[in-house]
Amino acid sequence: MSESPLLEMTGINKSFGPVHVLHDVDFSVHPGEVTALVGDNGAGKTTLVKCVVGIYPIDSGEIRFDGKPVTVHRPRDAAALGIEVVYQDLALCDNLDIVQNMFLGRELQQRGGLLDESEMERRARSTLASLSVRTVKSVRQVVSSLSGGQRQTVAIAKSVLWNSKVVLLDEPTAALGVAQTEQVLALVRRLADAGLGVVLISHNMNDVLKVSDRIATLYLGRLAAEVMAKDVTQAQVVELITSGRSGDIGLKPAEAAATTI
Amino acid sequence: MTTDQNSDPGASATAGLPTSSSVTGEPDLAEADFARDTGATSLGDYVRDWWARVRGGEVGALPAILGLAVLGLIFSFASDRFLSVNNLANLVQQAGITVFIAMGLVFVLLLGEIDLSAGTASGVCAAVMGLTLVNNGDLEKALGRPTFIVVLLFLAAAAVAAGFSRLWYAVGIIVIGGVMMAFKIGTTNQIVAIFLAVACGVAIGSVTGFLVARIGIPSFVVTLALFLGWQGVLLQFIGNGAAIPTSQFNIINAISNGNVPPLWGWVLYIVFVGGYIAFTVTRTLRRQAQRLSAEPLTLVLVRGAVLAVVGAIAVALLNQNRSPNPNFPIEGMPYVLPLMIALMVFWTFVLSRVRFGRYVYAVGGNAEATRRAGVDLSRIRLACFAICSCMAAVGGIAQASRLGSIPSDAGGGNTLLYAVAAAVIGGTSLFGGRGHARDAVIGGFVIAMIPNGLGLLPSLPASANFIITALVLLLAASVDALSRRRAAAAGR
Numbered sequence: 001m002s003e004s005p006l007l008e009m010t011g012i013n014k015s016f017g018p019v020h021v022l023h024d025v026d027f028s029v030h031p032g033e034v035t036a037l038v039g040d041n042g043a044g045k046t047t048l049v050k051c052v053v054g055i056y057p058i059d060s061g062e063i064r065f066d067g068k069p070v071t072v073h074r075p076r077d078a079a080a081l082g083i084e085v086v087y088q089d090l091a092l093c094d095n096l097d098i099v100q101n102m103f104l105g106r107e108l109q110q111r112g113g114l115l116d117e118s119e120m121e122r123r124a125r126s127t128l129a130s131l132s133v134r135t136v137k138s139v140r141q142v143v144s145s146l147s148g149g150q151r152q153t154v155a156i157a158k159s160v161l162w163n164s165k166v167v168l169l170d171e172p173t174a175a176l177g178v179a180q181t182e183q184v185l186a187l188v189r190r191l192a193d194a195g196l197g198v199v200l201i202s203h204n205m206n207d208v209l210k211v212s213d214r215i216a217t218l219y220l221g222r223l224a225a226e227v228m229a230k231d232v233t234q235a236q237v238v239e240l241i242t243s244g245r246s247g248d249i250g251l252k253p254a255e256a257a258a259t260t261i
Numbered sequence: 262m263t264t265d266q267n268s269d270p271g272a273s274a275t276a277g278l279p280t281s282s283s284v285t286g287e288p289d290l291a292e293a294d295f296a297r298d299t300g301a302t303s304l305g306d307y308v309r310d311w312w313a314r315v316r317g318g319e320v321g322a323l324p325a326i327l328g329l330a331v332l333g334l335i336f337s338f339a340s341d342r343f344l345s346v347n348n349l350a351n352l353v354q355q356a357g358i359t360v361f362i363a364m365g366l367v368f369v370l371l372l373g374e375i376d377l378s379a380g381t382a383s384g385v386c387a388a389v390m391g392l393t394l395v396n397n398g399d400l401e402k403a404l405g406r407p408t409f410i411v412v413l414l415f416l417a418a419a420a421v422a423a424g425f426s427r428l429w430y431a432v433g434i435i436v437i438g439g440v441m442m443a444f445k446i447g448t449t450n451q452i453v454a455i456f457l458a459v460a461c462g463v464a465i466g467s468v469t470g471f472l473v474a475r476i477g478i479p480s481f482v483v484t485l486a487l488f489l490g491w492q493g494v495l496l497q498f499i500g501n502g503a504a505i506p507t508s509q510f511n512i513i514n515a516i517s518n519g520n521v522p523p524l525w526g527w528v529l530y531i532v533f534v535g536g537y538i539a540f541t542v543t544r545t546l547r548r549q550a551q552r553l554s555a556e557p558l559t560l561v562l563v564r565g566a567v568l569a570v571v572g573a574i575a576v577a578l579l580n581q582n583r584s585p586n587p588n589f590p591i592e593g594m595p596y597v598l599p600l601m602i603a604l605m606v607f608w609t610f611v612l613s614r615v616r617f618g619r620y621v622y623a624v625g626g627n628a629e630a631t632r633r634a635g636v637d638l639s640r641i642r643l644a645c646f647a648i649c650s651c652m653a654a655v656g657g658i659a660q661a662s663r664l665g666s667i668p669s670d671a672g673g674g675n676t677l678l679y680a681v682a683a684a685v686i687g688g689t690s691l692f693g694g695r696g697h698a699r700d701a702v703i704g705g706f707v708i709a710m711i712p713n714g715l716g717l718l719p720s721l722p723a724s725a726n727f728i729i730t731a732l733v734l735l736l737a738a739s740v741d742a743l744s745r746r747r748a749a750a751a752g753r
Contacts, residue, residue, distance in 0.1 A: 076635060091633050093626030095694035096619075104623055105634025107616050114614050121553050138310075140554040 004067060006031045006197040007052070007083065007166050012061035014044075014051055021047045023222045025061075029166050029197035034188060036200045036208040036229070039218035040241055045201050048218070049168050053078040053085050066165075084159035085168045092151055094144040098136065099124040101143055102158040127161050128153075131190055135183070149180025156187055160196065167191060168199040173207055185211050205234050219244035304557045324740055325687050325703045328733070332707060336714030343717055346583040349575070350595055352706070352713050354517050357597035358660045360705030362680035363687070364608060365652025367701055368645040370684055371612075371625045373693025374473065374480040376649045378487035380677030382465045383657030384667070385491045386650075388498045390458035390513075390658060391505035391667045398448030400457075404498065413443055419464035422471035423647065426640040431647050435464045451512040455658055462654030463647050465491075470646030474639035480646075492673055499669040508665035516600070517663035520593035523580040529599050530576045533606075538565035597659055601702060604655070608648075608698035621645060625694030656680070682730070683708045686737040707733060 005028035014022040022044050029035050039045050050056045052063070054072035063070055065081050072078050075085075092101050099117075102124045108116040124139050133153050136146075143151060152172055159167050169188065173181040189211050192198045202208050208215060209229055217224040217240040224244045232249075239246035311321075336343040362379050369376045389412075392403040401409040416439035423431035438460025440446065447453045469487060473480045499505060508514050521529065541561045548555035576594065584591040612618035620641050623631040632638050653672075660676075661667045685691060686707050687700025711733065712726050 075633070087633075089629075091627065091630035093623045093630055093694070095622060095626035100619060100623075104619075104631065105636055107619060109616070113616070115616065115619065118548070118551055118553055122551075138554055 005029060005064075006066060008064040009048075009052070010062050010064075012048070012051060012063075013059045014047055014056060015059055021221050022051070022058075025218070025221070025223045027216055027223065027226075029199055030214070031165070031197050032192055032195050033213040034192045034198045034200055034211050035214045035216060036202060036212035037216050037218065038202065038205075038208060038237065038241055039224075042220075043218040043241075044221040045218055046170070049085060049170065049199075049201065052168065053083060079162070079164075082163065082165035083168070084162070084164040084166070086152075086155045086159050086170065086172060088171045088174060092143050092155060095142065097142050098128075098139045098146075098154050101154060102127070102161055104158075106162070123161065124157075128157050130194075131157055131160070131187060133157065133187070147180065148176050149183050152176065152180075152184050153187060156184075156191070160191065164196070166197040166199070168201070170201045171203065172200070173202065173204060181207065205237055208237070209234055217241055217244075225249045304559050307557045307560055322688055322697070322699060322703060325700065325707065325737070328686070328737075329703060329707050329710070332710050332714065332733075336710065336717070340714070340717040343714055346578050346581045348713065348717070349578055350520075350583060350591075352709055353579075353595050353598050354663055355713055356702075356705045356709035357517060357595075357601060358656045358663065358676070359679050359683045359708050360601050360701050361604070361656035361659055362653050362676065363683035363701035363705050364604060364698055365649035365656075366680055366684050367608075367689050367696045367698060368621060369480070369649045370681075370689050370691060371621050371693060371696050372642060372645055373625050373628075373691075374642070374645075375484060375681070375691075376469065376480065376646060376653075377484040377677060378465075378469065378491055379484075379649055379653040379656075379680060380672040380674075381488050381491035381495065382462065382650050382672070383653040383660065383676065384495045384670070384672030385465070385498070385657075386458040386461045386654035387657035387661040387667050387671055388495055388505060389461045390454045391507050391661060392498060393442075393448050393454045393457060394451060394507070394510055394513075395505055398445050398450075398454075400442055400448070401445075408497065413439060415468070416442070416460075416464050419467040422475075423463075423467040423643065425471070425475070426637070426643045428467070428640065428644055428647065431463050431467055431644070434460050435467065438464070451510050455513070458654045458658055459651055462651040462657075464650075465653075466647035466650030467643060469650065470639075470643030473646065474642035488677070492670075495671065496669050499667065501669060503669055505661075505667040506665065507661045507667060513658065513662050514665065515662070516596050517659055518665075519596050520579075520591065521596060521599060523593050526576050526580050526594050529594075530572055533599075533602055534565075534569050534572045537568060541565060600659075604652075605698045605702050612698060617641070617644065622694055679708050679730075680705075682734045682737075685741065686734060688737075688741075690741050691738070692741075704737075 007029040009025065009027045012022050012025040012027070013020070025044070025048060027037075027048065037045050037048070047056060051058050052072070053075045054077050055075060057073070063072065065083075070077075070081060072081070072083075078084075093104065096104070099121050103120050108120050108123075110116045121139060128136060128139065131153075135150055135153070143154065146154065156167070156169065156172070172184050172188065176184060185207055188198060188200060192211075192213070200208065200212055212229045214226060215229050215232065215237060216226045217237065219241065222244070224240050225246075227249060232246075236246040236249070240250055244250055333343075342348055362383060366376060366379060389400065393400045396403040400412075404412065416435055420432050420435040420439070423435060438457050441448060441453060442457055442460075448457065465487075469480075469483060472478050472483045542558070542565065545555050545558055545561045549558070579594040579598075580592055582590040582592045612621065620631060620636050623634070623636065624638060624641050628638060631641075656676075657667075657672055660671060664671075680701075683704035684696065684701055685704065687696075687702070687704030689696030689700045689704075708730065711730050715721055715726050715729065
């Protein structure tokens with residue numbers, strides 16, 4: 001798994017006034033992998049994500065996408081590069097159907113400005129099919145009639161509709177039951193298997209260890225460690241989150257962690 | 262332990278790996294999974310789906326249509342005059358004003374906003390039309406120079422507000438109207454005067470929308486203030502207790518009081534009903550052929566047939582002579598009816614076939630999600646308020662036509678409240694995100710039918726009119742609220 005990273009952030013610093021939220025954070029996303037981004041409340045996970053998509057400008061540091069340095073000023077720039085975020089509150093319109101939601105803001109038009117419903121429906125269906133989503137009876141179902149897991153699925157499918165390369169998922173399983181969580185985690189895994197770089201932000205260690213290949217731990221705005229998921233135990237990850245270090249991995253000998261990649 | 266996760270509960274054994282990020286290829290295996298989309302849907306499936314939707318909060322137009330039918334049946338049993346030819350034409354004319362204003366309100370209600378000023382704004386717009394015509398195209402003479410300049414400045418400000426949101430249609434209409442008004446270009450013409458009223462409506466709506474969308478004042482407060490404000494403006498324009506006569510202007514008079522010649526009535530019938538059937542049937546066949554989700558053909562045909570029969574009866578009845586004097590026959594449908602239907606078709610098209618309409622629903626459903634999708638919310642909001650006031654102007658013109666004059670309290674009183682009630686009775690939700698242009702027509706007829714039917718029953722006191730209208734509105738609002746609750750419950 002030594003492919004070059006799709007998205008690479010080096011030495012990211014971000015302050016809000018006197019509060020230094022991100023300290024020299026290095027973070028990378030590899031194609032075909034699920035990278036979990038974990039950390040306690042206030043560790044800087046959300047800020048990092050918002051820096052990636054350009055909601056917050058970074059103070060210093062470099063963002064490289066596909067090896068090339070890029071500047072992202074607005075979420076639209078990120079979308080143009082192929083970076084999509086699925087926010088915790090999903091951003092779906094309950095009164096619209098699945099197709100309408102997936103294409104919201106980017107509707108396909110025929111000549112003359114009419115909506116191209118046929119093409120949108122076909123593409124929505126084939127995207128869902130390519131993600132092996134099988135629980136939806138019709139793509140013309142209104143979102144308000146879907147279960148929580150199905151909504152999450154639609155939100156994720158929406159993010160991959162545009163041949164995106166990196167998908168950031170903010171707490172995708174936070175509000176779901178056991179079976180639905182399984183379903184969404186399987187989908188997260190399939191996204192990575194399809195070659196996308198997936199970032200999973202989560203508080204749930206079970207989920208993280210189950211699907212991710214790589215775990216990046218933020219501790220008080222610093223990257224405590226970036227480790228391969230198969231090399232660590234749940235207890236170690238929890239220790240990294242709560243104290244920034246665990247045995248010989250963690251903040252102090254940070255370089256040691258970096259060499260394992 | 263980390264990579265072996267193919268335990269998707271819903272996955273069939275044939276699930277294979279996903280085709281990589283490219284999604285343009287048509288996958289073959291998964292076709293069977295969207296069973297309700299591909300291939301023909303049987304009527305039974307459709308009814309089951311429909312029932313599931315109703316339980317999920319999507320009641321559609323059926324309750325309102327049923328309500329209309331029930332009311333009609335009750336009144337036709339209670340009074341044999343109700344279904345008389347004369348009364349039907351009357352009903353159409355009475356419904357017109359409410360329908361037009363309600364049709365504009367649907368746009369504002371879809372956003373989850375309200376426009377309380379639509380009624381009095383309709384009076385102001387009609388007054389601009391009336392004053393211009395009565396004074397031979399010279400609005401300046403009618404208003405006096407200072408007031409006239411204020412009106413022109415208001416139009417300019419409205420054009421700037423609309424331009425700020427890049428609503429070029431609105432800007433164009435306001436500017437053309439303002440220039441014609443200022444330089445008195447063709448303003449003696451009745452069509453031009455009607456256009457001036459509509460332009461004033463667009464301007465009023467642009468300003469309302471600007472205050473709501475850009476400044477951020479709640480629409481309830483903005484339009485409450487404007488409701489009072491336009492009343493004052495109308496009083497200033499017309500003078501206390503005075504009225505502008507309009508019955509001498511043949512085109513304006515004809516809108517509510519003129520009738521389509523019987524032959525042309527049938528032509529319009531064929532155009533509208535035939536067009537509807539042709540459109541829905543070809544759409545269904547095309548979608549079925551492309552293996553997209555489609556309604557069952559039987560249902561489409563049944564709906565078309567019902568519409569054809571009801572329409573044919575209505576046209577046939579309205580084409581009969583209803584004049585007591587055999588020398589001066591009155592026959593044919595009132596012009597408001599085709600006007601109503603044409604506007605309904607137009608706004609339905611706008612709501613369902615272009616991006617703008619999609620965004621109107623999206624804003625009402627989840628404004629934050631729509632904003633994140635890159636939609637300029639204030640532009641959509643401003644446009645909806647402009648459409649609302651523009652339709653209010655149409656309603657004001659229809660009202661002027663029906664009354665034969667524009668009184669100084671035109672559009673006041675219950676005008677607006679009846680229009681809101683019409684939209685809600687038709688099925689438009691006050692919570693935003695749900696509604697259609699047709700709701701205004703269905704609801705408008707319900708609202709007009711109650712006083713019309715009760716008026717034929719002399720045994721009932723006048724108070725019954727208000728009380729029954731209130732009960733119908735409450736019933737409609739509770740259908741809306743209950744279906745919302747169902748939707749919320751089904752969503753989790």
